Amino acid sequence: xxxxxxxxxxxxxxxxxxxxxxxxxxxxxxxxxxxxxxxxxxxxxxxxxxxxxxxxxxxxxxxxxxxxxxxxxxxxxxxxxxxxxxxxxxxxxxxxxxxxxxxxxxxxxxxxxxxxxxxxxxxxxxxxxxxxxxxxxxxxxxxxxxxxxxxxxxxxxxxxxxxxxxxxxxxxxxxxxxxxxxxxxxxxxxxxxxxxxxxxxxxxxxxxxxxxxxxxxxxxxxxxxxxxxxxxxxxxxxxxxxxxxxxxxxxxxxxxxxxxxxxxxxxxxxxxxxxxxxxxxxxxxxxxxxxxxxxxxxxxxxxxxxxxxxxxxxxxxxxxxxxxxxxxxxxxxxxxxxxxxxxxxxxxxxxxxxxxxxxxxxxxxxxxxxxxxxxxxxxxxxxxxxxxxxxxxxxxxxxx
Amino acid sequence: xxxxxxxxxxxxxxxxxxxxxxxxxxxxxxxxxxxxxxxxxxxxxxxxxxxxxxxxxxxxxxxxxxxxxxxxxxxxxxxxxxxxxxxxxxxxxxxxxxxxxxxxxxxxxxxxxxxxxxxxxxxxxxxxxxxxxxxxxxxxxxxxxxxxxxxxxxxxxxxxxxxxxxxxxxxxxxxxxxxxxxxxxxxxxxxxxxxxxxxxxxxxxxxxxxxxxxxxxxxxxxxxxxxxxxxxxxxxxxxxxxxxxxxxxxxxxxxxxxxxxxxxxxxxxxxxxxxxxxxxxxxxxxxxxxxxxxxxxxxxxxxxxxxxxxxxxxxxxxxxxxxxxxxxxxxxxxxxxxxxxxxxxxxxxxxxxxxxxxxxxxxxxxxxxxxxxxxxxxxxxxxxxxxxxxxxxxxxxxxxxxxxxxxxxxxx
Numbered sequence: 018x019x020x021x022x023x024x025x026x027x028x029x030x031x032x033x034x035x036x037x038x039x040x041x042x043x044x045x046x047x048x049x050x051x052x053x054x055x056x057x058x059x060x061x062x063x064x065x066x067x068x069x070x071x072x073x074x075x076x077x078x079x080x081x082x083x084x085x086x087x088x089x090x091x092x093x094x095x096x097x098x099x100x101x102x103x104x105x106x107x108x109x110x111x112x113x114x115x116x117x118x119x120x121x122x123x124x125x126x127x128x129x130x131x132x133x134x135x136x137x138x139x140x141x142x143x144x145x146x147x148x149x150x151x152x153x154x155x156x157x158x159x160x161x162x163x164x165x166x167x168x169x170x171x172x173x174x175x176x177x178x179x180x181x182x183x184x185x186x187x188x189x190x191x192x193x194x195x196x197x198x199x200x201x202x203x204x205x206x207x208x209x210x211x212x213x214x215x216x217x218x219x220x221x222x223x224x225x226x227x228x229x230x231x232x233x234x235x236x237x238x239x240x241x242x243x244x245x246x247x248x249x250x251x252x253x254x255x256x257x258x259x260x261x262x263x264x265x266x267x268x269x270x271x272x273x274x275x276x277x278x279x280x281x282x283x284x285x286x287x288x289x290x291x292x293x294x295x296x297x298x299x300x301x302x303x304x305x306x307x308x309x310x311x312x313x314x315x316x317x318x319x320x321x322x323x324x325x326x327x328x329x330x331x332x333x334x335x336x337x338x339x340x341x342x343x344x345x346x347x348x349x350x351x352x353x354x355x356x357x358x359x360x361x362x363x364x365x366x367x368x369x370x371x372x373x374x375x376x377x378x379x380x381x382x383x384x385x386x387x388x389x390x391x392x393x394x395x396x397x398x399x400x401x402x403x404x405x406x407x408x409x410x411x412x413x414x415x416x417x
Numbered sequence: 418x419x420x421x422x423x424x425x426x427x428x429x430x431x432x433x434x435x436x437x438x439x440x441x442x443x444x445x446x447x448x449x450x451x452x453x454x455x456x457x458x459x460x461x462x463x464x465x466x467x468x469x470x471x472x473x474x475x476x477x478x479x480x481x482x483x484x485x486x487x488x489x490x491x492x493x494x495x496x497x498x499x500x501x502x503x504x505x506x507x508x509x510x511x512x513x514x515x516x517x518x519x520x521x522x523x524x525x526x527x528x529x530x531x532x533x534x535x536x537x538x539x540x541x542x543x544x545x546x547x548x549x550x551x552x553x554x555x556x557x558x559x560x561x562x563x564x565x566x567x568x569x570x571x572x573x574x575x576x577x578x579x580x581x582x583x584x585x586x587x588x589x590x591x592x593x594x595x596x597x598x599x600x601x602x603x604x605x606x607x608x609x610x611x612x613x614x615x616x617x618x619x620x621x622x623x624x625x626x627x628x629x630x631x632x633x634x635x636x637x638x639x640x641x642x643x644x645x646x647x648x649x650x651x652x653x654x655x656x657x658x659x660x661x662x663x664x665x666x667x668x669x670x671x672x673x674x675x676x677x678x679x680x681x682x683x684x685x686x687x688x689x690x691x692x693x694x695x696x697x698x699x700x701x702x703x704x705x706x707x708x709x710x711x712x713x714x715x716x717x718x719x720x721x722x723x724x725x726x727x728x729x730x731x732x733x734x735x736x737x738x739x740x741x742x743x744x745x746x747x748x749x750x751x752x753x754x755x756x757x758x759x760x761x762x763x764x765x766x767x768x769x770x771x772x773x774x775x776x777x778x779x780x781x782x783x784x785x786x787x788x789x790x791x792x793x794x795x796x797x798x799x800x801x802x803x804x805x806x807x808x809x810x811x812x813x814x815x816x817x818x819x820x821x822x823x824x825x826x827x828x829x
Contacts, residue, residue, distance in 0.1 A: 054448035057828075153447050161456040163702055163765075163819055172449035209451050209824050213701070224702040224819055225769060227454060231826035266828040278828050318827075 050401050051111055051120065051151045052364075052393055056319035056356020057264075057280060057312065058149035058177055063087060063127050063142075065103045066411035070372015070387035071330025072348025074303035076289025077245055077255030080332065080344075081383070084411055086127050086142040086182060087287060088243035088257035093186035093193025095138050100130040101413035107389075112402040124148060126409070136188040147178035149205055164216030166224055171212075176205035178235050178264065191247040195257075201237035201264060201282070206230065237264040237282060256288035283308040283323075283355075299332040301348075309355035319356050322363045326352035330370065338375065346372035346387070357399055364394035364401065372409075385411040452824040454701055457690045458817040461807050466685035469806050469814070471666040472739035476677035476796025479554040479656035483532070483797060485627040486543070486619040487659070492716035492799070493559075494625075494659035495573055495618045497552055498652030499611030500633050503603055507637060507646060514639040519603040522635035524580065524593040524617070525649075532627035533721075540585035541621030545593050547602075548613040549574040554654035558662055573616045573658065584626075592634075593617075603635060611653070631655065663717065663799060668808050669710055672753075673723060673792040674801030680707075681734040681741065683787040686775065686816075694822050696776050701819040703772035704765045707804035708812040709758040719800025723753040723792050727766055730787040743789060747771045750793060758802050765817075766790065772818070 052059045065084035068075030075085035083091050084101040106123035124145050131140035152173040159166045179202060186195035209229045216222035243257025261282035268276035289303025304327035313321040330348025337343050348370040357363050368391025375384045387409040396402040461467040478484070487494040506515045524545055528534055552573070553563035560571050568574050579602065580595045595602060606612075619626065631652060636645040663674050671678040682705075688696045712718040729744035748767045758764060768788065775784055805812025 050448040151448065153449065155447055159454055159819075161819060162458075163456065163704065163817055170447070170451070172447060172451060174449060205828065207450055207826050209449065211451075211454065211821070225700070225773070227452070227699045227701060227821035229450075229452070229699075229824035229826070231450070231824075233828055268826065268828075276826070 051109070051153075052354065052401060052403055053122070053148045053151045053177075054174060055358070055401060056321060058147035058356075060307075060324075060355060061124055061126060061145040061148050063144035063146075065101065065127060065413075066105075066372060066385035066387040066409035067332075067346070067374060069105075069389060069407075069409040070346035070348060070370050070385065071301050071332055072303075072328030072370055073326075073350035073352075073368075073389075074289050074291075074301045074328045074330055074348070076257075076287060076301075076303040077253040077291050078289075078299075078301055079251070079253050079291045079293055080299055080334070084127055084129050084413055086129060086144040088245060088255045088289075089140075089182075089184040089195030089197040089241060090186055090193040090243035090245040090257065091255055092131050092138045092140050092184055092195060093133075093188045093245065094247075094253075095131050095133045097415045098130075098132045099413055099415050101127075101383075101411060102129075103127045103409060103411040105407055105409040107405050107407035109403050109405045112396050112404070114396070122148065122150065131184075138184075138186045138188070140184045140186075142182045142184065144180050144182060145177065146180050146201065146203075149174050149177040159213065163224070164218065164222045166213045166216055168211050168213040171208065171210040173208040174205065175208070176203060176233070178203040180239065182239075182241075193245045195243045195245075197239075197241040197243075197259075199239035199241065201235065201239055201261065203235040205233040205235070205266070207233070231268055231276075232270075233266045233268050235264060235266055238262045239282070251293040252290065253292075254288070254290040256286075259285045280313075281311040283312060297333060297335040299334065300330070301332075302329045303327065307355070312355070317359065320359050320361075320363075321355050322353065322357070324353040324355050326350070342374070342376045344374045346370070346374075348372075354393060357394075357401070361400045362395075362398045364399040366393040367391050368405075368407075381415050383411075383413040383415070385409075385413075450824050450826045452821050454819060454821045455693055456817065456819050457693050457695075458815055459687075459690055460810065460815045461684065461813050462810055464684055464816075465687060466683070467807055467814075468684070468735055469670055469680065469682045470734070471669070471671045471678050471680055472734075473666065473671070473674075473678045474676045474739065475679055475791065476675065477555055477656075478658070478675055478796075479557075479654055481675060481677075481796030482794060483529070483627055484631065484655060484657045485532070485625065486617055486657075487625040488541070488619045488622055489535070489625055489716070490622070492625070492659060492661070493572065494657050495616050496628065496631065496655065496657045497548070497554070497557060497573060497614055497616050498631065498655035499614040500603075500606050500650055501611035501653050502650050503607040503611070503633075504637070504648065504650075505607060507639060507648065509639050509642065509646070514642065517638045517640040519600045520636035520638060520645055522595040522599040522603060522633060524595070525630075525632045525634050526591040526593065526617075526626075526628050527630040528587065528589055528591065529627040529629040530587070530589060534587055534627060535623060535625040536584065536587055537621050537623040539621060540583060541619045541624040542581050542583050543591065543593055543626075544581040544618050544620060545579045545595070546575040546616045546618070547577050547579055548616055549576040551613040552656075554656045557656055557658055559658045559660035560662070571660065572618075575616055575618075576613075579615060595635075599635060659799065661716070663801075666803070668806050670707065670804040670806050672725060672790060672802050672804070673795075673798070674717060675796055675799050677792065677796045678801060680790040680804070681730065681787070682789075682814075683730075683733060683735060683785070685786060686772070690818065690820075693820055695772075695818065695820060696780075697823055698776055699821040699823075700769060700773045700776050701821055702767070702817075703769045703819075704767055704817045705814055706817060707764045707766070707814050709761050709764060710803045710805055710812065711761045712759040713801060713803060717800055718759070719798060720755050721798065721800065722755060723797070723800075723802075725751045725753055725766075725790055725792050727751070727768060728789050728791070729771070730789050732787075733785070734787060734789070741789075747788060753792075753802060764802075764804065
């Protein structure tokens, strides 16, 4: 018996749609890998566009109800029922050793509703947690005694982890206390498809394609408590802590469980504050720590590290557009990213942020827009690097 | 309620994130689960089971669809036949009228120009003789009129010359006029169901003519009428005899020839081959490769490109024998390249479809791996190819697989 293994890189992409002819350095094992494909995926901050425009803070923001899904206690400052949604498309350029590759992502970041009554507020929020969406396509050649077969290979990861969070807050004077129970859920579909062209020497010599799929279902839970307080009329502080059970990933085939994995999910702490330093200027800051380092479990495919993040921002109010309030925002944020390849340094993400808001319909609706310009990782140190431009759109409806 | 929430949240989760495809990444390090496509091979001597054999007789000259006359140093051939369906009455207008007499008759021969007819520069003479001894069409050979009954003269006991024609150049249609009394000859054939038949031969050395069709064309005079009506009748039966006769195969595996030979094999594959799982894997390509034993001796060596097909066998051929019921074809037709085979090269046969079915079947319903190989059309000529069997490791068949083992998915 003889065996030979024969995936020999052709190193030259085929087809009009292929963007680059890559002569990559094989030493960069994770080059041109999107961050959504690293570890458990890319964490998604559950913030609205207002918070995104102010450096990704979203904790203890004065000046209107927040649609972010960070501290449940922040909901205690709602005075009217509200429902809102945040959508965040972004364009991404993934750096490669030879040439950059452009792609794009879009996320439904937060979908939230809250109803205050008396000193209580109940709410529910859907939030994206881990983005695992990516798909790549490349070309290569299989050389064998049976022939030389160029092929195109597609690998798809479609899905991610999200949460549905039920919150309850109690307002006691200038203090709001909140609890939240979150159901962590989600699905992931993985696809591998290798489609061969005929033998380069004999078009009649064809071989069958290879394909495989897997479907995973995620499950878990999270408990979070928080507190927020208006220290003065011009200063609000907010902090929360959350603990999570393990995240289980179960793969089934025809409703039969065939594979299961579990990952320890992190405890997180975050705090923030905002202060109205002048009647027209609001400044905010927030920071947090997430203990991701225990999440890699027995996997040797990636390393998980604790994450520290912070953001600062400012909002200028008083401007008007078409007769409506038109707040302008600016901010800066930095966060560690939890997952990276073994032997590489932990990547970070930094961005400068801009934004504005618009209250319309006799202040019954609010549209917030944020722009973020930033980068993630470092090709030399982390093996992965992306630059991105993200647009966040939030629309909130208030019931009188 | 919790289930509904999970479903709703799952649906939102799926819809919440999307990403455009990255087209073009470094193929040495793409992310995501995959599985390498590898090539593995095994000789039939290493298989848990391999049995092979050659069965002959699936097409004989009388059923082969061809008939040829040859007069070459390495091959002589004559066409034999009987006109057993001559009419004793014919329709004239709307009435059936008895045949009063047979007028002029001639044999019409349509030459198969695609079969590579050979005519010496000096031309040849095609001759039609009556036979002095009857024959059995499925058993007739150059030496025997029927099984156990030899010709007095090998090549058929020729009686009177019935007609002949000089052929100086190749033509699509040849007519051999019957030079004896047509009414007498055809009346005899009518009365005896064509017995004892006729033989067509070629007189010149180096001639070889294959006929696509042969018929007797004659005029009849209906009883009580003055008009002549042309009637055409084909021979029934028709065959040809040739010398030398095809040798019986030995241990080697033979494909084609007359009588036509088929290769029947039965085998078992291991679940794992050199560490690569076959069962449960994606079989991208599976081939069984035969090694040719070179060109057979004249006149059985052929320079024509033949085609072959692989078909399933519905029973164990080593129990059911030559009459093993056959199933569907496996894969497409195979071209047998005479240059490669004459030089002792390899002939690869694609059996991917069969092995894919086997690899994907559950352990308690594994299909039997037994296939046959035949030429297309079967009995299209006297030429054949022979391949090594398992007795000689140097020329024994072997299998080559391109396999993609099951993808090991994981999260992440």
